[in-house]
Amino acid sequence: HKRIGILTSGGDCAGLNAVIRAVVHRAVGTYNWEVWGIYRATQGLMQRPPQATRLEPKQVDAALTLAGTILGTTNKGNPFAFPMSDGTVRDRSSEIAEGYHQLGLDALIGIGGDGSLAILRKLAEVGGINLVGIPKTIDNDVGITERSIGFDTAVNIATEALDRLQFTAASHDRVMILEVMGRDAGHIAISAGIAGGADIILIPEIPYTLERICQQIQQRKQQGNNYSVAIVSEAVRTESGEVVQNMLSFGECRYGGIGHYLADRISALSGAETRVTVLGHTQRGGTPSPLDRLTASAFGVAAVDLIADKDYDKMVTWQNRQVVSVPILDAIGQYKAVDSQGTLVKTARGLGICLGD
Ligand code: F6P
Numbered sequence: 001h002k003r004i005g006i007l008t009s010g011g012d013c014a015g016l017n018a019v020i021r022a023v024v025h026r027a028v029g030t031y032n033w034e035v036w037g038i039y040r041a042t043q044g045l046m047q048r049p050p051q052a053t054r055l056e057p058k059q060v061d062a063a064l065t066l067a068g069t070i071l072g073t074t075n076k077g078n079p080f081a082f083p084m085s086d087g088t089v090r091d092r093s094s095e096i097a098e099g100y101h102q103l104g105l106d107a108l109i110g111i112g113g114d115g116s117l118a119i120l121r122k123l124a125e126v127g128g129i130n131l132v133g134i135p136k137t138i139d140n141d142v143g144i145t146e147r148s149i150g151f152d153t154a155v156n157i158a159t160e161a162l163d164r165l166q167f168t169a170a171s172h173d174r175v176m177i178l179e180v181m182g183r184d185a186g187h188i189a190i191s192a193g194i195a196g197g198a199d200i201i202l203i204p205e206i207p208y209t210l211e212r213i214c215q216q217i218q219q220r221k222q223q224g225n226n227y228s229v230a231i232v233s234e235a236v237r238t239e240s241g242e243v244v245q246n247m248l249s250f251g252e253c254r255y256g257g258i259g260h261y262l263a264d265r266i267s268a269l270s271g272a273e274t275r276v277t278v279l280g281h282t283q284r285g286g287t288p289s290p291l292d293r294l295t296a297s298a299f300g301v302a303a304v305d306l307i308a309d310k311d312y313d314k315m316v317t318w319q320n321r322q323v324v325s326v327p328i329l330d331a332i333g334q335y336k337a338v339d340s341q342g343t344l345v346k347t348a349r350g351l352g353i354c355l356g357d
Contacts, residue, residue, distance in 0.1 A: 014150050067287065100127065110134070132306045132307055153289045161196075198230060200355075315332075
C-alpha cells in the first residue's frame with residue numbers, strides 16, 4: 001500500500017485535470033493506493049499542516065472535461081529563492097521536503113513545464129523525494145517529448161480564432177493580426193497558422209522583415225484577395241532586435257505589444273487597414289481537446305506505473321506513437337524550438353504562406 005502525492009505547477013492549461021483523473025484511477029483503482037492532491041504547487045507543501053486532500057475516483061471524474069486545475073497552481077516563488085513578505089529572499093526548499101515527509105508520501109507526481117520540472121527535480125534530489133514528472137505547457141517547448149499537455153487545445157483555440165477572423169477580414173478588406181502565446185517558441189503560431197489558413201505566420205525562430213510581410217499583402221491584392229490574415233507569436237523579432245526595443249516602450253504590458261506594433265507598422269507601410277486580436281489566456285482555458293485528454297490519460301497511467309516499479313526521477317514523454325520514460329535530467333533544459341527546416345515550416349512555405357523572411 002502506497003501513498004502518493006500529485007501537484008500541478010507553473011501556468012495552467014487544458015488537460016491538467018485529465019491527468020489528475022488518470023493518476024487517481026490507476027493508483028486507487030488498480031493498485032489500491034492513496035492519492036493526495038497537493039494545493040497550489042509546492043506551496044501546499046510549505047504550509048503547516050501541508051495543504052492537501054485525499055482524492056477518490058468519484059471526485060475527479062467530473063473534472064475530465066474541465067480546464068484549469070482543481071488543485072490550483074502558481075508560477076511564482078522559486079522555493080530556492082522564495083520572496084518573503086518583508087522583501088527578503090529565503091531558501092525554503094527544506095520546508096517542502098518536510099511537508100512531503102509529513103504527509104507520509106512514498107512518491108510525488110509533478111505536472112509542470114520545463115522550469116517547474118527543473119525546480120521539482122532539484123527539490124527531489126536535496127529532499128529525498130521520489131519524483132515522477134509529467135510535461136505540460138501550451139508552448140510545447142519541453143525537450144524530448146513530441147507532446148505536452150495543453151498544447152493541442154491551445155492550437156484548437158487559436159485555429160478557431162483564425163477561422164473567425166477570415167470572414168471579417170474578407171468582408172472589410174482588412175489585414176487581421178492574431179497575436180498568440182508561446183513565450184519563446186512558435187509552435188502554437190505555426191500549427192494554428194497552417195490549420196487556420198493564415199497568409200502570414202511569424203515565429204521567433206525565423207526573424208521577419210516588414211518589407212516581406214507587406215510584399216505578401218501586396219501580392220495577395222494583385223491576386224484579387226484584398227485582405228490577409230496573420231498569426232504572430234508573442235516573441236517574434238527582427239534580426240536587429242528592433243521589436244524587443246519597441247516592446248520595451250510598451251512598458252510592463254507583456255501581451256498585446258507585438259500585435260499592435262506590427263499593425264501600426266504594416267498599416268503605415270502598406271496602407272492596409274489593420275486590426276489586432278490578442279488571444280492571451282483564452283488559449284489556456286476551454287474544454288481540453290480529445291488529443292490532450294488522450295495524452296493526459298496515457299501520461300497519468302504511465303506515471304503511476306513508474307512509481308509501482310520504483311522507477312523514479314523519470315519524466316514521461318510521447319515519442320513515435322507511444323509513452324516513453326526518460327530521466328528528468330535528460331529532458332529539462334532541452335528547450336525545443338520550432339525546427340526552421342522541419343516539416344511544418346516546409347509545409348507553410350509550400351502553401352505560399354509568408355514566414356516573414
Ligand atoms: O508558458 C505558458 C504561457 O502561457 C506562455 O505562453 C506565456 O508567455 C506565459 O505562460 C504567460 O504567463 P502568465 O500567465 O504568468 O502571464
